[in-house]
Amino acid sequence: MELKEYFEFLISDYTLRTISIGTAVLGAICGMLGSFAVLRKQSLLGDAISHAALPGIAIAFLIIESKNSVVFLIGALLSGLLGTFWIRGIVNKTHLKSDTALGLILSTFFGFGMLLLTYIQKIPNANQAGLESYLFGQAATLVESDVWLMSGVTGISFIILLLFWKELKILLFDPDFTKTIGFNTKFLDILITSFIVVAIVLGLQTVGVVLMSAMLLAPAAAARQWTNKLSTMVIVAAIFGALSGVIGTGISASSNNLSTGPIIVIVAAIFVLFSFVFSPGRGLLFREIRFRKNRRDLQLHKTLSFMYHIAKDHANISHPHAIKILNNFQGFTRKTLKQLEDKNYISLDGNMWQMTPTGYEKAATLYDQISKSDE
Amino acid sequence: MNSAQIEIQLIASLVAIACAIPGTFLVLRKMALITDAISHSILPGIVIGFFITHDLSSPLLILLATASGVLTVVLVEFIQKTGLVKEDTAIGLVFPALFSIGIILISKNASDVHLDIDAVLLGELAFAPFDRITVGTTDLGPKSLWIIGSILITTLLLLIAFFKELKVSTFDKGLAASLGFSPAIIHYGLMTVSSVTTVGAFDAVGAILVIALMIAPAATAYLLTQDLKKMLLLATLFGITGAILGYWSAHLLDASISGSITTVLGIVFLLVYLFAKNKGLISVLYRQKQQQKEVLLLTFLLHLHNHSDEEEERKVAHLNDHINWQKVKSRTVLSLALKNNMITIDNQIIALTDKGKTFTEEAINYIITNKDTEIEKMKDRFFLFRG
Known part of the structure; x- marks a missing residue:
């Protein structure tokens, strides 16, 4: 399908439009709040919370015996929060480390949830069909009211984020300082954690319990590579999240048998991969290029200084020498000699080289400059 | 079967x-x-x-x-x-x-x-x-x-x-x-x-x-022992317990076996987390509370010691007014001190007993020489009743 055709279809088709907007909003809120999770080193908390939300959904179903997204959300929220605070209790009150606590809560809550789900499947009630869609998510089940709910929650969390921006920022980078200057760190901590839980719970219906953590992490991890500024990171992460939502929905809509959740995660993972490699400041590619350039400069300077030591023994500094005599110095090639000539440090004549006054001066002061620029 | x-x-x-x-x-x-x-x-x-x-x-x-x-x-x-x-x-x-x-x-x-x-x-x-x-x-x-x-x-x-x-x-x-x-x-x-x-x-x-x-079994075992071999054994034991109990509860509920094994493992962890002898939540909270009360007691004894010649500072009512302790708090500290024979109350005026005096002096000695951990051992020697 052509891109243009797709966009026309997107605007005309109600279902596709709803789902696209839904996944975009979801991606945006996840990117926004995920930035905090990533920077607070709570990346895997998202994984634990999303798994821990499952029994909440199952219990909510057992209580009301019908499907209702809002009630499910509340159930998921409560059980997610319970999981979060239990993890915190384990880490604070025992010597078990956070990784053990996370893995423990994640697996036992999820197992309990699955127990309840299989139990629900056995009770004769026609309503239970579709509960499994919470495992891997089913974006196709999104309806307009879900999108409104998501947008509402995103709006509220955006406003709260703006209101407490300064406090959250300072908490992020220096919790001890925040405490000393009198902010209620416990409150701020609970605030941001609760919003992360809310974001996760919102995404359960779309991408599912298992893949939700990637939705939270990937846009933020990608955005982190492009900036060192929190506000930029949050915005870029939101954009990455929204884009992965829209593109993922598009790909899965244009092909059969592709569930939306995994595709969105793959798209987000591609964003991460791209950022890891190509971001100008931290990316692997530019890091390698910088590294090579530095090494080449160093080699060039070494060659120049080697020549300088030969030339300085002669009365005439521009006395020609055979290239041959450089042979016991490893680290020059025809190409590097040519580069030196381009810089007007030496001049080449057949198999001979001679230093120019500029080159001589440059070489004489080479190490002075380095030590000066170090200061 | x-x-x-x-x-x-x-x-x-x-x-x-x-x-x-x-x-x-x-x-x-x-x-x-x-x-x-x-x-x-x-x-x-x-x-x-x-x-x-x-x-x-x-x-x-x-x-x-x-x-x-x-x-x-x-x-x-x-x-x-x-x-x-x-x-x-x-x-x-x-x-x-x-x-x-x-x-x-x-x-x-x-x-x-x-x-x-x-x-x-x-x-x-x-x-x-x-x-x-x-x-x-x-x-x-x-x-x-x-x-x-x-x-x-x-x-x-x-x-x-x-x-x-x-x-x-x-x-x-x-x-x-x-x-x-x-x-x-x-x-x-x-x-x-x-x-x-x-x-x-x-x-x-x-x-x-x-x-x-x-x-889960390893974490549960880790709450109970610090010995690697014992931990391996306990973890194995918890694993097997979870497997067998889980199987039978799944049988009873007619639900997923692995889900129910996981749930049993979670419950076992919860029980140990709450009730383990030294690392469990209840014993940790209890110990924290005890420590808190004993620190209060020590502060109180130090106060008495500092003011051993000023009766005004040693009145029972003074605890409420000057040290700003609530009634309940001061009563528990007082009764703990009395039970341990650290003080006598005569006509609403508190005085250190000989035992209280030695205890306080030793404590001061440890505090100024920065050997705070020694106080724990001292508590074992002096206290008849812990906080």
């Missing part, structure tokens, strides 16, 4: 033991979450292996899945080394991506793959006894029993052979390296064993139960 039931319980128990051994080391090495990553990311390996062999328990499939588990570990470590993101973010990025690839592979080829995503997460323990190995006409038992049995025996042999190395490198990496055990070999060895165990157990019990069986 029929033979199928016995076989299921046997398989579940063997899986529990096979998971508890590497799990203990992972928990101690603070790498518990790598099991989460491995158990999810072996999926693409399993799916590709299944395309080739069309058999969930063929050795090639196990090999491929193990390779994709080890690949996860390598990828995670590579991302960590670039320093672009933190360690836990690296884990959180790698496994959902690989898991998604697995799911897409399954759903793309749904028509020729009889792999159910539910089965991937939950396993099909209930069906394990139906897939049997037969040689000629003799029935050798369920296939998964053989697979997990051989994994368990290998794990046990490796554990016995390398126990010393594992122990040293777990608790002191630097020492292990200087003694000449390569930490890298032990690390990747442990990762490979974990991957193999995960893959072997996966078929029977599914991805989530593998995580639970690795982490």
